[in-house]
Amino acid sequence: MKNNQFDFAVIGAGVSGAWIAYELSKYTAKTCLIEKENDVAMGATKANSAIIHAGYDPVPGTLMAKLNIRGNELVRKLCKKMDIPFRQIGSLVIALTEEDEAKIRELYERGLQNGVDGLRILNKTETLSLEPNLSPEVRGALFAETAGVCSSFEMSCAPAEVAENNGVELIRNFKVENIRINGEYTVLVSSSGQTVSARTVINAAGVHADEIAKLFGDDSFIITPRKGEYSILDNNCGDLVHHVIFQPPVKFGKGILVSQTVDGNIIVGPTAENIDDKENKATTFEGQLTAFEGARRSVPSVSERDVITSFTGIRPIGGKGDFIIGFSDFNNRLFNVAGIESPGLTAGPAIGEYVVEKIAESGFEFVAKENFDNNRKVIRFKDLSDDEKNKIIAQNPLYGRVICRCETVTEGEIADSVTRGAGARDMDGVKRRVRAGMGRCQGGFCGPRVMEIIARELDIPMSEVTKFGGASRMTEKEMI
Amino acid sequence: MKMNVNVAVIGGGPAGLAAALECRKNGIDNILVIERDKQLGGILNQCIHPGFGLHVFGEELTGPEYAQRYIDMLSDTDIKTLTDTMVLSLTPQKVIRAVNTSLGVVEIHSKAVILAMGCRERTRGMLRIPGTRPAGIYTAGTAQRLVNIEGLMPGKNTVILGSGDIGLIMARRMTLEGAKVSGVYEIMPKSGGLKRNIVQCLNDFGIPLHLSKTAVEIHGRERIEGITVAAVDENLSPIKGTEEYVECDTLLLSVGLIPENELSRGAGILIDPKTKGPVCESGFETSVPGIFACGNVYKVYDLVDNVTKDSVLAGRYAAEYIRSKSE
Structure with a gap:
């Protein structure tokens, strides 16, 4: 930490925090983005459905509805500009019963009220011709053209990178444990005794947002962790469905979906279970069973046999039926961005905009930077033409060496993911950014080589490389 | 860059090396072995324990020693190798696209192809x-x-x-x-x-x-x-x-091995759902004429000696195929 006094300290580098930092980096105010883990996108951001929602689901008039619609618009624009993987594949909420049919009509009406474009009710024939692998029980569907799938990882890596490139300081491994007041500054104290001071603290701490608020004397909300289990299927099942397939929403969320991922795998999940332990990301036998049984109601041929990996995400449920965004009523040094459950990923960019708008309304004078630059380009070797491949290899031969064979990821891409702004620091960080180890062999072949590249680029011994920071060391310290 | 070869062998482990050598012995020239690692030898290079070669050489060798015998035999021939080179795709017309740091993307047109990519772990x-x-x-x-x-x-x-x-x-x-x-x-x-x-x-x-x-x-x-x-x-x-x-x-x-047939699938080769290897009617020839498979990509073997024995046959059939085509 070069000079640890800031105008704004954003706590939490998930999708909300990263987009808030991105938005603040447009202005001359000094901002830092504080993350308790070794990388950005380590909480709910890394383990969700990665769906960009159209916006027919939230209750009209809520902040959720407003930011979902605006977020969807911004995502479609910014993903191009910032090279974030996104495909607008459209979504279907399918009706399997008469009751479901009523529900999708209700969603359709709600969507119109919220201002969602491109909504249509499809009959059985239309639905099945779009998605032949759906259950023959299907009676129709709500089609939403503006829905899509994205890389939820890059939805926070990219804005964090742009923010860092435009002057925001990213501070990793800083778990805020205490605060003290020092004149107009609030001093944030980490679990290891480090300090960062800021005039305004923006609390985007995800499942831990209520604990941060409490440090400021704000106990106006409680975050309930809601666990959701998912599985990812081999990309050779990618043709199972071509849209996001939802069932009508249930009490605990949007229900179990089956969808293509942005990379062409199939995702199944999530379950929904409120739990006590905010860090309990274990998968369970029962959870996996529930996810697949649910998924098979929509797509009967989905099979556990094709699973390449499973994971659990923890969603931060705010309990107010809406996002909690605004200055704390208890302490005007604190700005809460809490309870960012679904559609939080979609809303991300809009949350960033909204937060700056609200802070400006409070009287803070933002001065725009002249040289703000949000252009971002990532080389994805696999997607290049042969000519483009040859050109990049001539510039940097490391792009000619494929390290991850399952996902065709080159040494050049892996090295770049470490050295670029807000870059990877560990195995999972590389995996999330460039997909090395994300495929069917799950890093069996490329793992040791990725360790070698990380060690080289960070100039650390190979034995210091971790899976995701902290004590998650890949090997023993001593060489044989 | 473009190359024309008689036989392209994908994978320079024990299967690929034995098949390439046998092809050459049967009079075929212009053979290319493509290996993704920097060295030939495949997974044998990390198998430093003994127990290899009892059937083929009548003596007990370590993995690297076993591999070295074939690497030495290969270097006595005019068989070409591309190491540190990854095959990106294979078509039913036997066109291979591969990439490495010095040549960039290489398009290899081959009369016959021998698949020897090995397997992965569950x-x-x-x-x-x-x-x-x-x-x-x-x-x-x-x-x-x-x-x-x-x-x-x-x-x-x-x-x-x-x-x-x-x-x-x-x-x-x-x-x-x-x-x-x-x-x-x-x-x-x-x-x-x-x-x-x-x-x-x-x-x-x-x-x-x-x-x-x-x-x-x-x-x-x-x-x-x-x-x-x-x-x-x-x-x-x-x-x-x-x-x-x-x-x-x-x-x-240590819960099982799966033949690595993503390239094979891309070439439209039929895969046996049980063995997860290519369906080969006879002579290690896959459902696409002129594309052969041997070693762990064909089926998972217990002993490398048996891989070698079968791969020799695959190499011989590939040579026969080329000869029959040129007659």
Whole structure:
């Protein structure tokens, strides 16, 4: 930490925090983005459905509805500009019963009220011709053209990178444990005794947002962790469905979906279970069973046999039926961005905009930077033409060496993911950014080589490389 | 860049090397072996234990020694090699696109192709073992590479799930490097590994083999701290009430191998859903004429000597195919 006094300290580098930092980096105010883990996108951001929602689901008039619609618009624009993987594949909420049919009509009406474009009710024939692998029980569907799938990882890596490139300081491994007041500054104290001071603290701490608020004397909300289990299927099942397939929403969320991922795998999940332990990301036998049984109601041929990996995400449920965004009523040094459950990923960019708008309304004078630059380009070797491949290899031969064979990821891409702004620091960080180890062999072949590249680029011994920071060391310290 | 060859062999492990050499012996020239690693030899390079070559050479060799015999034979011929080169795609017309750091993308037109890409290991994700996702869980082959090639120890207190040969070999290897191996857990009522490996790698070191038991949960947040194991019934389902906790900081998986047929699928080659290898009617020729398969990409073998024997035949049939085409 070069000079640890800031105008704004954003706590939490998930999708909300990263987009808030991105938005603040447009202005001359000094901002830092504080993350308790070794990388950005380590909480709910890394383990969700990665769906960009159209916006027919939230209750009209809520902040959720407003930011979902605006977020969807911004995502479609910014993903191009910032090279974030996104495909607008459209979504279907399918009706399997008469009751479901009523529900999708209700969603359709709600969507119109919220201002969602491109909504249509499809009959059985239309639905099945779009998605032949759906259950023959299907009676129709709500089609939403503006829905899509994205890389939820890059939805926070990219804005964090742009923010860092435009002057925001990213501070990793800083778990805020205490605060003290020092004149107009609030001093944030980490679990290891480090300090960062800021005039305004923006609390985007995800499942831990209520604990941060409490440090400021704000106990106006409680975050309930809601666990959701998912599985990812081999990309050779990618043709199972071509849209996001939802069932009508249930009490605990949007229900179990089956969808293509942005990379062409199939995702199944999530379950929904409120739990006590905010860090309990274990998968369970029962959870996996529930996810697949649910998924098979929509797509009967989905099979556990094709699973390449499973994971659990923890969603931060705010309990107010809406996002909690605004200055704390208890302490005007604190700005809460809490309870960012679904559609939080979609809303991300809009949350960033909204937060700056609200802070400006409070009287803070933002001065725009002249040289703000949000252009971002990532080389994805696999997607290049042969000519483009040859050109990049001539510039940097490391792009000619494929390290991850399952996902065709080159040494050049892996090295770049470490050295670029807000870059990877560990195995999972590389995996999330460039997909090395994300495929069917799950890093069996490329793992040791990725360790070698990380060690080289960070100039650390190979034995210091971790899976995701902290004590998650890949090997023993001593060489044989 | 474009190349024209008579035979392109994809994979420079024991299968590819034996097939290429046999092709050459049968009078075919202009043969190219494409290998993704920097050295030829494939997975044998990390198999530094003895036990190879008893059938082919009548003596016991280590993996690297066995591989070196073929690398030496190859260097006495005019067979070309491209190492550090990854094949990106293969078409039914036998056009290969490959890439490396010096040539960029190379398009290789070949009269016959021999697939020898080997296999991959089944992972924790495929087994769907519930629990957390900490560091310290490796497939046995990955651990073998870390120990034997990189000189890194995966951990100190190891449990091995599955009793495939690589797992058994790694039980001994980890022990010799000073780690504790508290046990091997096998879901089946008997081990799929070679008898000699059970004797030499487990019994000789007092490592217990627990049959009809499997892992039902993984524990630990950052680094693995232990697993819950349970006995299984005749349907291989865990039996409630038999769970026990086994402490460990490393879990190695040796739970099966799968032929690597993504390139084959891309070329429209029919894959046997059971063996996961190409359907070969006769003579190791796949459903696409002129494309042959041998070694672990065709089916998973126990012994490299048998890989060599079959790959020699595949090489011979590929040579016959070329001759019949040019007549």
